[in-house]
Amino acid sequence: MNPDSQLKPYPTRRTLLRTAGIAAVAVPALAGCVTSGSDDKPAADSGAEKTADNPLGVKADAPLEVVVFKGGYGDDYAVKAEAKYTEKYPQAKVDHKGLQKVGEAMQPRFVGGNPPDVVDNTGAGRLDIGTLVSANQVSDLADLLDAPSLDQEGKKVRDTLLPGVIEDGTFGGKTVALNFTYTVWGLWYSKPLFAERGWTYPKTWDEMLALCATIKKAGLAPWTYQGKYPEYMNDPLLTMAAKAGGLDLVKAVDNLQPDAWKQEGLVQAATAFAELAGQGYLMSGSEALSHTESQAAWCQKKAAFIPCGSWLESEQKGVAPDGFDMVMGTVPALGGSDKLPVTAVQAASSESFLVPAKAKNAAGGKEYLRMLFSKASATAFAEANSTLPAVAGATDGLTLSSGLGSVRDAVTAARTDTLAFKFRTWYGPLAKAADDATGELINKRISPADWSTRIQKAADALAKDSTVTKYTR
Template sequence: MNPESQLRPYPTRRTLLRTAVTAAVAVPALAGCVTSSSDSPSAVSEGAEKTADNPLGVKADAPLEVVVFKGGYGDDYAVQAEKAYTGKYPQAKVDHKGLQKVGEAMQPRFVAGTPPDVVDNTGAGRLDIATLVGASQVNDLADLLDAPSLDQPGKKVRDTLLPGVVEDGTFAGRTVALNFTYTVWGVWYSKSFFASRGWTFPTSWAEMLTLSAEIRKAGVAPWTYQGKYPEYINDPLLSMAAKAGGTDLIKAVDNLQPGAWKQEGLVQAATAFAELAGRGFLMSGSEALSHTEAQAAWCQRKAAFIPCGSWLESEQKGVAPAGFDMVMGAVPALGPGKLPVSAVQAASSESFLVPAKAKNAAGGKEYLRLLFSKGSATAFAKANSTLPSVAGATDGLTLSSGLGSVRDAVTAAGTDTFTYRFRTWYAPLAKAVDDATGELVNKRLSPADWSTRIQKAADALAKDSTITKYER
């Protein structure tokens, strides 16, 4: 794997858990020192009059400071938006900082009340957004969302974003962050390998089991997964449950409702993956493999399917052989459910915010209007083979097989995208689910015991008054 990819901000389940835990460690220091924006005078500069050409009231000569996480995507895309900003406001001086440890660098500045105007709050050790929200340290972006799109006439910024992007950055009814990239989870396979064997990607779980038996007869393991990080195989299990039970099932889980993990859709999905393991359809030794090892074995055609998010193609550059043509399919459904087979689990990432005490908050929001333009997002997609959160950004582009399949999956899903939020809200529960699923697919835990074990962890969390609770 390219060493740079280890800094990649893709929200793998491994990374989300790690960053959630890291952020939680930093919370006490931040919460203890950061004051509410109403507690001390702000150095925010006055903006200009709002007009059709200047909908956010940017003061033309006000300096702008932008801090960007410089990970796997680099920061060229952010610099290009800064050039667009100075092209529109030539009197403004832009101070750009590309960092890898955003939280470490920004925490003292938030504490001191001197944050930059825009922060890409991404990467391991990022600032805990819930703490910032609780301390009134982030701007409400409603006026940005309601501003006209830069290059899509007749549309507001909010109307140009893919489903769920606004909700992903919303806390207690206020949208305080906008996420620039869009990640989709599914089941991956080699289009060329399947074509050579006459195999067709299944849409139902019954078809998946039938095909898996055929694949095993051909001397290939039907599935592998990133065994050291069982959150990867949680994704298709939870996706299958969501298709069965719909948004009510997801909300019950995220809202820590009593008996949420006992819901029929979840038990059925757990039973399905227990059967996958019980029938020997998981590649032997998968439990001991890291993400790189499992993905490499899959690229060597030792296994036909692997669960992963839409960063997989980029992560496997230099590993997948020429002509492998990896593509992602939506998780097969157990049967008729509350969501269609085409529904996919998706969430946005690469989180940008405008601090409440930014000296040039209007400029920070205008910068985001430029960054989230269709032209900017299209250029990002070309450079990074990654789906941006701006709808239509990849239209007309010649896409790689993987990115093309992700775009097609999002198009097919339409408004039927979904995401669970318990993982980023409650790291201990996320770990409990991961551990239980690891035991489930290694035949050490029954589906009923899987459900009971996780429900016990969820109930304990719900009763813990020291943990802030969220609701959707």
């Protein structure tokens, strides 16, 4: 789902996950407020003794302030976790704020040294997590991750999360954010439409091209995409490249290694996607469409495939006709020598919760997150929002919609073969360079070789820029 789409005509949830440096509010003033002496120390937190029942040492009567992004998911799920907190700590006053412009409201509070105890740093204009980390403004969540799960006996919180969730919130070896939802990227189609036409979802790119030819002959466009935001096409392209080259290819890109974007897997994947345009398999006019327009056209069966993250089904409620029954398929394999199986998926977590370093009740903030990330809380969220939570097993036993069921099945089939490119979150300018180049590629304005050269030039410039904090994996 892309809940932020109700706020502005830009897929900000999507962008949050993959281009955090572009849409986030950079807060350079934060660096100035972290100085030597007492100012760089966390706010006093005179928590209680840590016990089996109180593993994080929460002071029973300490007030708790929670700020939550109130987008398409609403904030009822967060309020329910607060009720659980109040049930355990009835003396604690809980102050809840549901906001749409989190960064705008929180920037002066971080700079002033009086942030809330928990912040859901999500949505358009969120605070740049890289800036927060560099300014030592976020707490290390290791003690939360090592605390026992609230409702899964014998497991620590870290053991209850889906693959990649901890890594998604880790910067410089410290986990400073914990993401509540889990997004998977793939190719979407209407299951009844394919059954009616006798079409089989392709497992290889050769099969995809053959099917596209059949679809075109039937009078439908094989593909459309969210043309104004070519990042949507980058996802299957990069997933295909990662399957071909393996995780070493992904790490080379993220680590800004020389010639990383000229690796064979990337050039081959770019060549494959250039074929869609070259053979006329993209719906005419797709480049000019927004995400809502292209997705509506797809729901009208003007095109068979559309690339998107797992928020799509929820976003298309009220748009997709009854019986459309959309499902997500994994990106086809480039060839027989791929290093990752065809079942591998690109996945990442979102809805990013953090505990400020200067929170007055940091222990309470972490305990709140322990409650929010319980299996019961995650299951209730999945039922209410048709969205996969970051807690493993949260959808077990639920009757799922066609889309969410297909996403859950894809994650199950992938097992540990999940992948995620980090450069999008770490380096906003590089993400934009890659997206722009892909837009040019699939509209036949540059070649695959030019595509890789162009993005590599941007990566090299970034690698040489000493003002940019670098991350490695």
